[in-house]
Amino acid sequence: MSKADKKLVIFSDIDVEKALKNALQKTRPDIIGEVRDSGLKGRGGAGFPTAVKWNLAAAAQGERKFVICNADEGEPGTFKDRVLLTDYAEQLVAGMVLAAYAVGAKDGIIYLRAEYTYLKKDLEATIEKMRGKKMLGKKILGKEGFDFDVHIHMGSGAYICGEETALIESLEGHRGEPRNRPPFPVTVGYLGCPSSVNNVETFITALHIVEKGAKWFKTFGTEKSTGTKLFSISGDCEKPGVYELPMGITIKKLLETVGGEDAKAVQVGGASGTCVPRKDFERVIAYEDVATGGSIIVFGPHRDMLEVAINFMEFFCEESCGQCTPCRLGTETLLEGLDMLDEGRCSLKYLRELCALGETMQLSSKCGLGQSAPNAFLSIIENFKSEIFDTRCSCR
């Protein structure tokens, strides 16, 4: 793993205690203002502006407020949060303290992916250490009236629990199923209280921004996608691992960095992302073009793209919470269609019907899972239709 190859933002050095101390000198609006000026967008995948979220949570009425760290990292091909949780836990917790200060929360929760149970002990030790250093607890770093503490809640092993409202349902002890939105968690969240749910990387990035300035952060990235981002790179390349790269990098450049120049396609954004074929490798990874929560999967020339599509769709069939019609039955129907394609039994007409169904799923599913479940299907069919039909023609 080449995580610290380059020290741009997230992997750059920081004195956590000093950073927090400095932050607590500032006013709450100043902190949110700095984050707003930086243009930071949520690193969990949806790309919602972090300052807007914090501002809404800060403005929301509520006796109690929560800051929740989404460490459920379940997107296939994503493992960057694991690196952060392992080696940068102190920064994460400090980022949560910062957020808590900004929104006025007293309680923090880290929702930790069930598969990361082995990290729990170390995380708890970090939290304990920070309590000792007065970075958690009452009157944090001497700041009168600012109390905040963090505890860890283990996830339930379902991908859908990474969706923020399903995560909250799960925290409350219910079946992990997304809620109707609005209301959003920033107004009605955990236990009905305003809650800011953020990704691990978002908290850490915000800490660096507040310490080192929005201006500095914006020296990286593009106008609309500022800063750097962690990428979990896997698949058919020479140097898989976690990389910190500036936003706006072309896929081509990225492939050069990881030794995957001969790729025939790249899946950007995990199972729920899009499959970019070789002819589009000049496209850039950024919110305005191909967005991602960080997962990049490289497909070499020998890959069978239909198999790839089937694998992704099987994943969604397994992981759909089953609540809403388009996702519960759409995933199944698309998977059946892929199997028909595989067996050379799918007519072009039915394939068009399935693509239309994919659009319905994107438009009418209740949450991001169902809305993005057909993405890989649609992009693979669009870009590799002839490959698929050539290899599976019924007259073969």
Added chain:
Amino acid sequence: MPNKDNNTKFGPDRAPASSVVASVEVAKNEKELGAMIAVNIDGNEIKVPFGTTILDAAKKLNIRIPTLCHHEDLHVAGVCRVCVVEVEGQRTLQAACAYPITSPMTIKTYSPKVRKARRHNLDLMLKHHVGECYSCFRNNNCELQSLSKEYGVDFYRFGHDSEPHHEIDRSSYSVVRDMNKCIQCRRCVRTCIDLQEVGVLEAVNRGPDLDIATFADMPLGEVVCINCGQCINRCPTGALRANDPSDEIWAAIDDPKKHVVIQTAPSPRAAIGECFGLPAGTSVTRELNTAMRRCGFDKVFDTNFTADLTIMEEATELLIRLKKALVDKEQVAFPQFTSCSPGWVKFLEHFYPEYTDCLSSCKSPQQMFGSIIKTWYAEKAGIDPKDIVTVALMPCSAKKFECNRPEMQDSGYKDVDYGLTSRELAQMIQEVGLDLPNLPPSDFDDPIGEATGAGLIFGATGGVMEAALRTAVEIVTGIKTEKVFENLDIIPVRGFEGVKYMEIKVPAAGPVPPILSKALGGLKDFSFLNGATLKVAVAHGTANAKKVMEDIKAGGKFSECHFIEFMACPGGCLGGGGQPIPTSPEIRAARTKAIYAEEKTLYARKSHENPTVDLIYKEFLKDGPCGHKSHKLLHTHYIKRGNKIV
């Protein structure tokens, strides 16, 4: 609205429900609360209060948005996705039932995207929907069917299962579950968990494997289901239905050796017209009598008679308890709970078994009638009770379970042979080809067709309490009840508030009437109650019942009550699980109005003024209310079931 009380958000101690919290966005500041927001729906402008859903805003404009998982009585789910609409500026379509309007917006309810999405979602639901409309009891009254027609479904776009994939669960006396027809809308789950707070139904598994199941997938007859049938009334399809005995009833009617008697509860007559296209709240009591005769029932009796009898017995039981407590200084269980709702009785047996002593030992009117028919009536009519078949027309699915309770055989036979719901009788009437609304009216049969208004109002929440008070007040005070309550209307116990409470100060003490003298151990008058404050309460829907029971457990104000009426169904029997589908707060209110209007037309409105009640105590139950014979025939006992599966 009966369920308003339940619409609170989940507290930490609530059972995990459907993943739905409040559907309405919390206003960000005081200014927004109460603000009016301008919306444009399909080109029509309207201003609606902050937080109104798109669905409700459209309703105000008379714009129909199709729904399937939405139900007025239940929490918003937003899962079927047939109500999706296009909101200008939003990437995805929004569920109209779940989307609160908090800022001005432009909405399209039938754009090409919307129509295609709705059609697709219907196509998907039909994939695994195994059922044929012509062999389905919901034919012509099915939301899935009518939506399919509305959206022009003329083929199975994404395929269709040819074989059923679930065994039909017929284990319950009351509810039949055919999950092959289930479309996973979860209305039943929300009904059982949120509305009734029983919680035997839940969503299990994920993705395409998601099913609606009972705890550990046990047969419904073996879990803590209270048989209320509220889930049936809210299921949009034929997946849930009551256990229909009409074949057996037809066989009995067609058997010349059998004397088939039907007793009719008050609520069906105020609702069954809905199955024949009449608006909710049209009473068809006397037309129904004709219809049942033409179907072939040998006698048509009025359950209200035994409702009157129940009042005599239950009021006497209450007075006995009061006397024991206040005069004899004995330990007696208080409050006394009504026992006429078998759904409530089973609820208590499961969840509050330590309170079975509080339940009145009186059987429900249905069961009292059963034992009276196979004893007193059989004797009077000179018919061998073994040849009598009693059918009970009820608004209720739990009555089917009740008549099958093994202890209900005090006449020496099964007291009531079949519980028949309003829906099932409507079907029988249709089968005979009768046009119910236009039949010539006729009366109930003697000798037990006579009933009072007090018996009639048993159908509405608060009705049993009102009937009991009309009698008890008069007996205890010796003053005519109409002198205490104007027009005999006891308003505080009426209406749809979830829990009602009332205090009555006893203004005077009358003499103990001769009929009660024995039951009250020769007591001369009611001076022991003079000046006392009688505290009563009424709760409908088991979620409200639970609130009262928890309060009693905690020693709150309801623990000081003397008498509490409980009904398992929201709205009381009028909203019972055997009533015509659909149900809504408006429909239940209309039925209630019909009953109270009809009761005004009756000459007697107090149970103890029913001449047949007088007669039966003179002729048959000679030792009076709560006497030896009535104890044998009209009273029962209960089972401490607990949460263990029975």
